[in-house]
Amino acid sequence: METISRMFKGNIRQYGMIIALVVIMILFEILTGGLLLQPINITNLILQNSYILVLAIGMVLVIITGHIDLSVGSIAAFVGAISAIMMVDMQLPAWLAVIASLILGGLIGAWQGFWIAYVRIPAFIVTLAGMLLFRGLTMIVLEGQSISPFPGGFQKISSGFIPGFGGSGMNIVAILAGIVLTIWYIINELRDRRAQSKYGFELSPQGLFILKLVVVAAIINAFTIVLASYSGIPNILVLLFILIVVYSFVMNRTIMGRHIYALGGNEKAAGLSGVKTKKVTFWVFVNMGVLSAVSGLIFAARLNAATPRAGTNFELDAIAACFIGGASAAGGIGTVFGAIIGGLVMGVLNNGMSLIGLGIDWQQGIKGLVLLLAVAFDIYNKNKRAV
Numbered sequence: 001m002e003t004i005s006r007m008f009k010g011n012i013r014q015y016g017m018i019i020a021l022v023v024i025m026i027l028f029e030i031l032t033g034g035l036l037l038q039p040i041n042i043t044n045l046i047l048q049n050s051y052i053l054v055l056a057i058g059m060v061l062v063i064i065t066g067h068i069d070l071s072v073g074s075i076a077a078f079v080g081a082i083s084a085i086m087m088v089d090m091q092l093p094a095w096l097a098v099i100a101s102l103i104l105g106g107l108i109g110a111w112q113g114f115w116i117a118y119v120r121i122p123a124f125i126v127t128l129a130g131m132l133l134f135r136g137l138t139m140i141v142l143e144g145q146s147i148s149p150f151p152g153g154f155q156k157i158s159s160g161f162i163p164g165f166g167g168s169g170m171n172i173v174a175i176l177a178g179i180v181l182t183i184w185y186i187i188n189e190l191r192d193r194r195a196q197s198k199y200g201f202e203l204s205p206q207g208l209f210i211l212k213l214v215v216v217a218a219i220i221n222a223f224t225i226v227l228a229s230y231s232g233i234p235n236i237l238v239l240l241f242i243l244i245v246v247y248s249f250v251m252n253r254t255i256m257g258r259h260i261y262a263l264g265g266n267e268k269a270a271g272l273s274g275v276k277t278k279k280v281t282f283w284v285f286v287n288m289g290v291l292s293a294v295s296g297l298i299f300a301a302r303l304n305a306a307t308p309r310a311g312t313n314f315e316l317d318a319i320a321a322c323f324i325g326g327a328s329a330a331g332g333i334g335t336v337f338g339a340i341i342g343g344l345v346m347g348v349l350n351n352g353m354s355l356i357g358l359g360i361d362w363q364q365g366i367k368g369l370v371l372l373l374a375v376a377f378d379i380y381n382k383n384k385r386a387v
Helices: 002-010 012-031 039-064 072-089 094-117 123-142 152-159 172-198 206-228 235-253 255-265 267-272 277-303 314-324 336-355 360-386
Strands: none
Touching (some): 039 072, 152 235
């Protein structure tokens, strides 16, 4: 029991948010009379929140370095507008327009990263200027009008599903994906436990470890069965999964990830330790620009139009997702998985409140309160550990 207690206290924020997500889902499942966890609504949750989750992955890296980015919504709107001009007005192939849009996002990120990393202008000021600049440019290039429709192939980024087969309305590909993911997860956990044992780290009790494997495996397969009973695996879910795996690997298993955490923990100490702090900051904002472009393309494909008001408040939702998921405003703390959990908490809140008929005024107020409580909880735990 002491080992379990220490494990929980050491990861209280991460476990706390997972528990909070489960409680919120159960609550809204009851309040909506079972509508929340219907297969069609689960699929809609993924599609509706995909672009925010993509932004949250990039934003958590920015926050870990001790910065903030207020421009991501405007960049997403601007890139979406440029992609519409290329695909709809100029009739360029979708793949070429997508590549050009991602390069544009990277260049915008490099522009902002230069001012922040090398000129040393605070990120808040640079990205606030970027928010205004790219919102204005979006309105200029669109001339106040929406551009649509996008080519059918491009729309499938957000509305398409992985082709499947099977009878009785079940998508066999989705079920097989659940089995493969379960096997991959168990092998990965066993390998990590073996490595911890080899280097003398304290291990969780074997019974608790097995229970964890069983619970996670059950959740994975239940999720894929729910998807299989509707239309299968959305294309956007595959993209999200790849991004989560890649960025989790980078942050946990690479030198770049260690440098990002070191920079956020103490910039001067990181510099004295050999970390090229300016270079790391620059590339974190380049990465944020690229992911903003990805988010803009996803949103444009889902809406099937580029509009001057696209991306409004995206930055606030992404920042809130990171803080709710355990990132620290002081920098140096946060995980990609936590940001995804935070984004899902916000997404389920939005969806659940809409299903029970709460107005946008109540929704905004409740989301603000949840964000405040999450940060207050983080500060309380830090102060408690410091005593």
